[in-house]
Amino acid sequence: MTQTIHPIDVILHKRDGHVLTDAEIQVFIHALVERTLSRQLVTDAQIAAFLMAVFQRGLNPQELATLTDAMRHSGETFDAAPLHTFTVDKHSTGGVGDKTSLLVAPILAAAGLASPNSAGTPGICVPMISGRSLGHTGGTLDKLETIPGFNTQLTLDQFCQTLKKCGAALVGQTPRLVPADRILYALRDHTGTVESPFLICASIMSKKLAEDLKALVLDVKVGSGAFMPTYEQSKLLAQLMVETGEASGTRTVALLTNHDEPLGRFAGNWVEVWECVDILQNKRHPMSSDLIELSNILAGWMLHFAGHSATPEAGAKLSDEILLSGDAFKAWLRMVATQCGDVSVFHDSAAHHQPTASRTLTATHSGYLSSMDCKQVGWAVQRLGAGRAKPGDPVSAHAGIEMHAKLGDEIKTGQPLVTLFSEDASLLDEPEAMLRETLHIAPAPPQLKPLLREVIAKTSPTI
């Protein structure tokens, strides 16, 4: 018996706390992309009412899996089957100075290039579709585009060719990839329905699963720089994403990682590429140690999923070896060149850093760097010009900050704490005040939390 599903009925069912059928969810998502359903228009107002009803009532695992799947298939999707490779990616919920993608991708690419399949394709591929900076967090695309010539806008065919040659490709969303998410996100943003763990999960996972992944490692931030306000909410989001990924047949793990201060030495755009290139060239700055550690943990899980190590811990060790061997740097150069980037800038990364204004904040008294609102540090970076307040705004390549101390470090009066960079001297004052307000020096060292707080994996055996 075929019965027409009207959008109003889908809204009513969710409003009243009923479980939506697969067909109801599929028809609604199809309708919002097509904007007609049974010759009825689905209006923005109806989508908004649906989103608020989902916000209030939630989704059960089956509904969430169906919603994610319907969004994933709402437009074109990447098909990795012709590559006969192990596709794996990582995703972070967003952080300040979080540049792990720029290390993890070449590490995995190096491992993939070293173990090609019978057709000569890398045995591991990282089909990484990334986003742009928004609010207090940076965006991988904005960072990559500071490399002269680097092209992040590949067609799906160019994407596939790059993966085949390089084992990794770092690109932006194509206009026809997961269009349902674009429509829903724009509406969520102005109807107060952003902070739903169910809607966040569907948004993230629909885009990641459109990469046709065998495995996915999620970095879910907790702490003062995290998007989610509490540990419990970050953990719920992690659980939902792992459940949804596994339900779609993708091995999925989520790592709850501490984010109470910027990750590594720099936060910005080119400065973050510079920091990663230094690491790839084995110039390890002491301030980068947490970045290296987290990158190895994430890459370790990905290598483990790909069968290159018996445990994630052994994978992390292997990851560090790949870094130290220089193979990751070779993979990086190959990928950047293939995506039309000018690799000559890596000969002297420091020289390519050309802010027109800078200022260094020093300690007014001695003690220990004890705490900061990491989100506020992120907003300071954004205000320097490195990020954007709303989609479509331009970003500055050379704005950003260099941290000179980590939480727990002993500080002497007059010692530099952070240097601010901008391409517009008038933009320094506000971020300086924001940073001065939030960097606290106390007489005693703070209680520090470990970088890796908790691992969320599927509890029952994989089917």
Add this chain to the structure above:
Amino acid sequence: MTQTIHPIDVILHKRDGHVLTDAEIQVFIHALVERTLSRQLVTDAQIAAFLMAVFQRGLNPQELATLTDAMRHSGETFDAAPLHTFTVDKHSTGGVGDKTSLLVAPILAAAGLASPNSAGTPGICVPMISGRSLGHTGGTLDKLETIPGFNTQLTLDQFCQTLKKCGAALVGQTPRLVPADRILYALRDHTGTVESPFLICASIMSKKLAEDLKALVLDVKVGSGAFMPTYEQSKLLAQLMVETGEASGTRTVALLTNHDEPLGRFAGNWVEVWECVDILQNKRHPMSSDLIELSNILAGWMLHFAGHSATPEAGAKLSDEILLSGDAFKAWLRMVATQCGDVSVFHDSAAHHQPTASRTLTATHSGYLSSMDCKQVGWAVQRLGAGRAKPGDPVSAHAGIEMHAKLGDEIKTGQPLVTLFSEDASLLDEPEAMLRETLHIAPAPPQLKPLLREVIAKTSPTI
């Protein structure tokens, strides 16, 4: 300290279950009428998200009073002060064959005309702004407009003049009266946010209170013909409306009345006017007894509030006396003539009833008329052409039904149960089947409920 209120923040606060401030509600309602707020557009999607959040979270008495008041003042309002009279009105949540307005208004007008103030204005006025038929219930305006020439579209000034001369005026909403309700209702209708007792209360009360009333009597239906699905939900709505009316300084009572069958003899448009004119002319048909009883109860409360009787019960007795005296009919003729209606049709109301097709349903077996789905009877009336499925559809003046039996009546095989009238013979079949399906004859008489089930009044003394 003045702080700009953004629509998104109002949505977020209600979404998260906070109590909205008066300013937040006022600014939101002002914004949706003006459609700009602090140079930001308030979109349909934002209003829909707000409505769904209110649907899920509800409103406390203060929020509801403020919302109702903000809607009431969103456009032009009627100002009764220059009349120096006691303004009183009634409102029904909608019924099948419910034509009490056409009796109550002239009864109160007669009482008002008999007790003018020093300026010669009636001591009581009924400034009744009514609606049109929608769904399974009829509309007072559609009924009145079957009187040749009758004009329901008065300006506020003409409205005031009619009240001054006649003690009552029965009109439609002006385009600029309570525009916020029009915007919200259109959105609620297609976003699944109609059935919220809070939003229903604000919609009804904003329009009624815009009449600048001293007192208001609400007829809240319960039973199979009621809009609200359960007794408890009708009672909650009644309580909210009484609370909101009293909060605005209007004496308010709600009567929960049984509605398991059509009220009176006819349901339709002209046929309902005819039934009322017969009663006003003291031609009391046995099938009209429940209609007369309910009209006297409602008018009794209104006369009591106006100080014309010591109790509502004494008011009901006074109301019946006014009917029997012929004074209500005189007031009716004066009002109809002032609103340009041709009163000559009342010389022979039956002759003005001119359906082009009719059919009578008879009993297939003997017993007692035991039950019916009164809502389905209402839908049958609508399908005959008397009502409309959506706003703006035309209605037929002469379509409708005549009931020949009441619940509990003893029925003999072959006895007529209901006669269907239409202006299009092809429209008879479906309503006939609907009525045949729902009119049940059982071997034993049913347990009948009293017409007046419960009175909801303010419990604490009036301030």
